Amino acid sequence: MSRALKLTNRPQSVTIAAEGRQKILEVSKLGCVRGDRRLFSGLDLSVSPGTFVQLTGPNGSGKTSLLRILCTLLTPAEGQISWNGADIRSLGEEYVAHVTYLGHRHGIKDELSAVENLRISNALHGVSVSKERAAEALGRMGLAGRESLPARMLSEGQRRRTGLARLLVCDTKLWLLDEVLTSLDKGAVSLVRSLIENHVAGGGIAIVATHQDLELPADHTKRLELTT
Amino acid sequence: MLRWIVWRDLMLAWRRRADMLSTVFFFVIVVSLFPLGIGPETQLLRTIAPGVVWVAALLASMLSLGRLFANDYQDGTLEQLLLTPQPLFLVVLGKTFAHWIVAELPLVLIAPLVGVQFDLSRETLWILFLSLLVGTPVLSLIGSVGAALTLGLRGGGVLISLLVLPLYIPALIFGAGAVEASVMGTSPSAHLSLLGAFAIVSLLFSPWATAAALRISLE
Numbered sequence: 001m002s003r004a005l006k007l008t009n010r011p012q013s014v015t016i017a018a019e020g021r022q023k024i025l026e027v028s029k030l031g032c033v034r035g036d037r038r039l040f041s042g043l044d045l046s047v048s049p050g051t052f053v054q055l056t057g058p059n060g061s062g063k064t065s066l067l068r069i070l071c072t073l074l075t076p077a078e079g080q081i082s083w084n085g086a087d088i089r090s091l092g093e094e095y096v097a098h099v100t101y102l103g104h105r106h107g108i109k110d111e112l113s114a115v116e117n118l119r120i121s122n123a124l125h126g127v128s129v130s131k132e133r134a135a136e137a138l139g140r141m142g143l144a145g146r147e148s149l150p151a152r153m154l155s156e157g158q159r160r161r162t163g164l165a166r167l168l169v170c171d172t173k174l175w176l177l178d179e180v181l182t183s184l185d186k187g188a189v190s191l192v193r194s195l196i197e198n199h200v201a202g203g204g205i206a207i208v209a210t211h212q213d214l215e216l217p218a219d220h221t222k223r224l225e226l227t228t
Numbered sequence: 229m230l231r232w233i234v235w236r237d238l239m240l241a242w243r244r245r246a247d248m249l250s251t252v253f254f255f256v257i258v259v260s261l262f263p264l265g266i267g268p269e270t271q272l273l274r275t276i277a278p279g280v281v282w283v284a285a286l287l288a289s290m291l292s293l294g295r296l297f298a299n300d301y302q303d304g305t306l307e308q309l310l311l312t313p314q315p316l317f318l319v320v321l322g323k324t325f326a327h328w329i330v331a332e333l334p335l336v337l338i339a340p341l342v343g344v345q346f347d348l349s350r351e352t353l354w355i356l357f358l359s360l361l362v363g364t365p366v367l368s369l370i371g372s373v374g375a376a377l378t379l380g381l382r383g384g385g386v387l388i389s390l391l392v393l394p395l396y397i398p399a400l401i402f403g404a405g406a407v408e409a410s411v412m413g414t415s416p417s418a419h420l421s422l423l424g425a426f427a428i429v430s431l432l433f434s435p436w437a438t439a440a441a442l443r444i445s446l447e
Contacts (some may be wrong), residue, residue, distance in 0.1 A: 093313045102310075105307070109305060111239075111240050112240070120236050123232045217426075
């Protein structure tokens with residue numbers, strides 16, 4: 001039973017251009033074990049600034065685990081991850097300051113309004129956001145007029161949008177997004193797509209686990225497919 | 229940063245005032261049951277008062293500990309807190325401090341009032357207040373370790389009690405001891421100093437232990 005890993009960079013010609021750029025995030029021989037199951041092993045990945053990595057694979061293939069390892073929530077069984085040449089474990093908070101991770105769960109407090117949620121989560125990450133700026137970001141996410149409702153009054157998709165509004169105000173380099181497109185409508189999906197596109201165009205890195213094809217410009221896209 | 233965490237938790241607690249009030253009412257009712265059950269034997273009441281009030285405070289804090297991290301864990305905000313660019317023990321310290329204000333401080337403030345039912349002198353009521361003021365931070369600090377360890381487990385509430393109550397014993401002995409000394413007419417300062425020392429030791433160690441336990445619970 002082989003748990004081989006397919007890493008396809010396409011198109012070939014552009015990867016060569018990307019080779020010239022400096023790799024900022026480097027993953028080598030990464031392995032992950034959950035319970036008694038080995039999800040993946042020997043995973044290598046190097047990403048230069050301005051790259052979108054689409055992470056695909058069947059359910060249970062370890063997409064979430066990989067993203068959680070990359071944001072240091074999970075300790076890998078083996079392998080190394082380095083950021084600018086230094087191990088992310090030893091960088092600690094210094095590395096985490098470059099990362100925005102949005103997971104399955106929205107990270108939204110039901111008792112707080114959308115504006116409060118956005119302002120507090122940013123303040124905790126060291127970015128202070130004024131009320132006006134927060135309201136504007138939420139307006140862009142299509143939540144105009146609902147900013148001050150408690151989040152428990154919002155629909156599933158609207159809560160997801162509230163969580164995603166953080167992408168508009170944060171200034172981190174590495175985005176790790178885990179299935180953030182679930183329960184979003186078409187308009188919101190294209191909005192997220194353009195957010196990622198801008199981020200990548202501005203030299204950021206986005207690693208996104210998704211089953212939907214985001215169809216970003218191919219010259220900046222890397223595909224990483226995990227298999228079971 | 230720390231300010232934001234404390235403010236966030238206080239605001240969340242305010243939006244769910246019922247939780248906070250239920251802890252206070254539990255404390256008041258448990259303490260009041262003893263004088264009602266025993267009857268007007270003032271000598272006996274004075275003797276049992278320190279232990280009763282302190283045990284009631286320990287049990288009341290059990291009610292609120294389960295919520296310390298569980299709500300944040302369920303909605304995913306705890307993950308985000310772990311990913312904030314500051315040492316995790318500071319985050320933990322902020323949350324524990326907020327928990328103390330929300331769940332323990334009301335007990336400290338109301339204890340002299342419920343102590344009146346035990347025919348305690350004014351001086352003893354003051355010592356009761358003081359011993360709880362010094363001792364309840366221990367309950368929040370040690371309790372946070374238990375809350376972090378039992379995070380995400382089914383029946384976590386019972387498990388916290390089994391894990392944490394034995395660790396509360398020193399606080400109980402010194403805290404109740406101080407009040408008892410005052411009832412007997414001797415100086416409570418030795419007990420209070422030891423209680424203070426215990427509070428400082430738990431302040432030094434438990435935020436780190438809680439931070440480590442949270443990392444394990446969230447893997």
